[in-house]
Each structure stands twice: as C-alpha cells, then as structure tokens.
Amino acid sequence: MIFSGQKKLLLKKLSKSNPQAVAALKHINDVTLISRSELTGLPQSNRIEAYDISHFSGKETVGAMSVFVDGVADKDSYRLFNIKTVGNNDLLALQEMISRRLNHDEWPLPEIFLIDGGKPQIDFLSRLFSERRIARPIMGISKLAGDKLVFPAKTSKATKELAEQLKPTLLQARDEAHRFGNMARRRKMRVGKFATVKR
Template identity: 35%
Template sequence: MISENLKAKLKTLPSAPGVYFHKNQKGEVIYVGKAAVLKNRVRQYFQNTEKDPKTEALVAEIFDTDWIVVETEMDALFLESEMIKRYMPQWNILLRDDKTVSYVRIDMNNPVPYVSTTRNPLDDGATYIGPFYAKNTIIKALRILRKIFPFYEKPYDGKKTLNSDLGLTPGIEIGKTTPKDYKKSLRFLIRYLNGDREKLIVDLEKQMKAAASLGNFEEAARLRDEYFGLKGLKRKIVFSDKEFLDLSSDQALLELKQLLNLKDPPRRIEGYDISHISGSNTVASMVVFQNGASDRTAYRKFKIKSSKNDDTASMYEVIFRRLKHSEWSFPDLIILDGAVPQLSAVIHLLEQAHIPVIGRNKSGDHTRNADVNVIIPVRQSDGSYIYQSQLYSNDSHLAKLIARIDEESHRFAITYHRQLRSKQLLGR
C-alpha cells in the first residue's frame, strides 16, 4: 500500500520527459529511471496490473518518489546514465541485465575508423563514449547523427554499397573524401556525443567561413552541411547540455549550497586529483560537473612540471595553471583530493579568484563505500584560515555527489599517468 502523501505527489507528475528516483523509507535512492512522459511511466509502478516478481519487490520498497524534468527524452537518457553512476541504486542492478549497458566505440587509430556499439569497453586505445543504459535509444541517435556526420559502421573494405549512394558513408570508396577529412568529421561526432553541442556549432561556423575565405569551397560546403544539419536538429536530440535543468531538484547541490553558505547551488564544480608513483610521471586531473552531471568535454589533464614527489606543491601548480585559462568557465566550487596541506597551498589563489574550495580527506580510499570527510576552510577576521572537518555517511546525497566527482578525478588522473608510463616504457 502506498501512503496518502505519495498518492497526492503522484497526482502532480508532469506530462514531460525526465528522470525519476524511487526511494525507500530511509530516503535512499533504490532505483533511477527515465521516461518520455513522467506521469505515465511513474504511475505504472503503482497500478494494479500484473508485474514480474522483481518489479513487485521493488514497488514494495518504494516509500517516496522524486523527479527531474528535462526538455527531451534524449536528455533523460544521459541524465539517467549519470545518476545511476552517482547513486548505484541496488534495484537498477537487480532489474537491469548488463546487456542493456552500451558504449559507442570509435578507434581513431584505425586508418579508416568505423562507429559501433559494445557492451564491453576494452583498454585498446579506442575512444569509448558512455555508458548508456538504453541501447535502442543510442542506436536511434546515431542513425540521426549519421545523416550529418556520415560514418562506416563496419570495418572499411573499399567496396561501394547502397549507403555510399545514400550519403551515409563518407564516400572514401567513391573518391568523395579522404581518410584524413573523414577523421575530422568523426572528431566532430565525438564532440557532439560527449556533449559539446553549442561550442561545436560555433566552431563549425567559424571553420566554414575560414575555408570559404581561403577558396577551399569543397571543404566549406562539407562544413556548411554539417553546420546546418546540427542547427536543424534543434530539439530532436540533445546530448548532455543540461543548462536548462532545475537545480533545485538536485538535493546534493542544495546541500552544498547550504553547507558552504553559497548564494546559489553550484552550477559548475571542478574536481582535482594528483597521480604518480614515487614521483615519476606526476600528473593532475581536472574533471567538471555541470549541474551535478559529468561534462567530459570540459575535462583537462596536466603534466606536472615542478615538484615531482610533493602532492601539495603539485596541487598548487595545477590550480595556478588552471586559473590562467580564463577561456574556460570559472567554477562555482572546487573539490580537491586532499586535506589541510592541499587546501592551505591553494586557498589564497582561489580567494583572489573568488572561488570557494573544499577538500575530501579519504586517506587513499576511493571506493564507493568510504564515508566522505569534507574539509572546509573558514576565514578568520585576521585573514587566516582554520579548517573544519565534517563527516558524511556514504549514503547521503552530498556524499554520493562528492564521491562521484572524486571517483572521476581519480580515474582520469590514473588513466593519464598510465598513458605516460606506457610511452616511457616503450621509449616513445
């Protein structure tokens, strides 16, 4: 039996696409789902219709439901993916077969790459975009985007096919383009899939005009087709552009606003981590979360130039270098992997830039089960700082978000460090 409060809440569900969060009596998120029409999808759980045993067990645990409204079903696809990664709800694991998780794979090291989907990303040097939790939706998206950025969906064999005539391949097999220009187009596709939609359209327009001014009319025509193709998509398909999200719906962002006494919930959060082994190949990562969701197009990596075996000095260097990049939007909050030493090293830099910062002290524990110990600088009347420690249970909304950002910054730093080590071992 559902409560009267939940019954009343369900009556307010909108007829719009979005992501919904089923919660248990403790307030824990136990299932995240997406819907083309929230009102129809969420109410289905509570209708007296026959359900499979797993779904019946899920419904029996639901005490409350929240939701976030988005503009398109495609936005719901990407937001659902991010929120599942943040909360790792038990019932998403129980109800979803792993086969439903898909990645888009493009191997740019291949002389003539092709675009495919896979359930199992490998450490093979290819570009993987995802995961996506609805394979059919991402396949539909690729079908639309292929009309703008033609690509091969199978290994290239040089043979003409019907897709060549339909303009769905780049046409290398008929002399329409070259592998080099094809790869340029694929880089645009990757940017779009990663969420760099608005900037990509601006860049395409600039490149189109530049090519025309230089008399390279074939290149200008190709860029024109891509530019107007993307403009024409409008709201048919939108990837990871979450500026329209109602931030008040994200409990973790609200908790950060209250904790740090911010004027508004932090729209852009940057996370930083340092990685090295005994001071060799020291690197730093910068990951970006827009409105609580990862924005991989804005990630940056740094090869540390100064002290190689001093995390505090390395953190100072990366923040110092980052602040020089005014062309990157400045964040509303920075989260460092570290405690008082790292915060003390950068606090005055960030104070001058008017950017709040906190640290996460986890003593090397990057697992999802680790509690989140937040270190907060508090400015004293004499201009000095004291550092307050606040421990959050790993099942709280704020802890889930900070752990997700930490996990991404750690993963991104480790990946770059391994790349440098591999090059060093290979003598490149």
C-alpha cells in the same frame, strides 16, 4: 538558475540515478530564492571541478581535472596537466595545476573547487585563492578520514550542509579525477606522452 527550461529533462534523468543530488540542487535553488544576501559564496549553479595528483614514486606526476555539470560527468571538459616544475611534492604539484587552470579565462569558473585531499591541501589552496582573489568555495575529500568532507576555516554552516547533501556527486567527481589521472599516468609510462594542457 539551475532549474530553467532545457535542464528539466536532464534533471529528470538524474533523479532516477542520483535522487539525493537532485534534492540537494533543488534545495540550493530554493534557498537562493529566499535570501541571496545570506548565501554569499554558496554554490548557486551547476559546475563542479575536481582535482587529483597522480604519480609513481614521485615520478611521472600528472594533475587531472574532472568536470560535473548538473550532477553528470562532462568528459569533454576533463583536462590533464603534466606537472613541470616540481618533483615529489603533492602540495606544490597541486598549486601548479590549479594556477595553470586559473590562467584559462576562457574556461568557466566552477561553483565548487573540489580537491582530493585534506586540511593541508585545503589550507594551501585557500591562501592561493586569496592571493588571486578567486571567490569560489573550496572543498576537499579526505580518504584518510573515511571520505570526510574538509573545508577552509571560515566556511559557513549553510555551505557545509549543502555540500553534505551533494556528497554523492562530489565523491563521483573525485573518483573520476582519480581514475582519469591514473589512466593518463599509466599511458605516459607506457608510451612516453599524452595530450595535456600546454600552459
């Protein structure tokens, strides 16, 4: 549960900088206590991973992963993926990045997978998650639609409502992944290499 013991101090700090996120997290906790059976698949903990693909005219493609825990950026858990197998194809680059991330069983699965993208990316990843039997909510943020949240077809109304309440944190996570990826891509173009996930 996300409101036990040692997390109270962190939530107190977060309440000053992002009260909407705290309210949403508390709501998740309250609803979970009411009826777990009605909320299968909803985020009930505190880890969000956001993903972004960055490239320069289809070259120097980099995948970036940001991590937020309890609404706060966990920069030690950020990861970069040097895309190896595809060129100028964001969907296949995203597939490679997410597949490689899922190969790391030692990394805890997040309660939300967040993608910088719209319906094509979400539908593509939904099929990948189904094939790999990953039962976690997938969400996208579409810049082209004014930062609208995008969901797979069968996402429940309750999940969508909670995601809307968490939207300030989701936007921060998306922006961090974008910033982190662009920073790494520029560094790669300048010096030719950077530290990435090897597999």
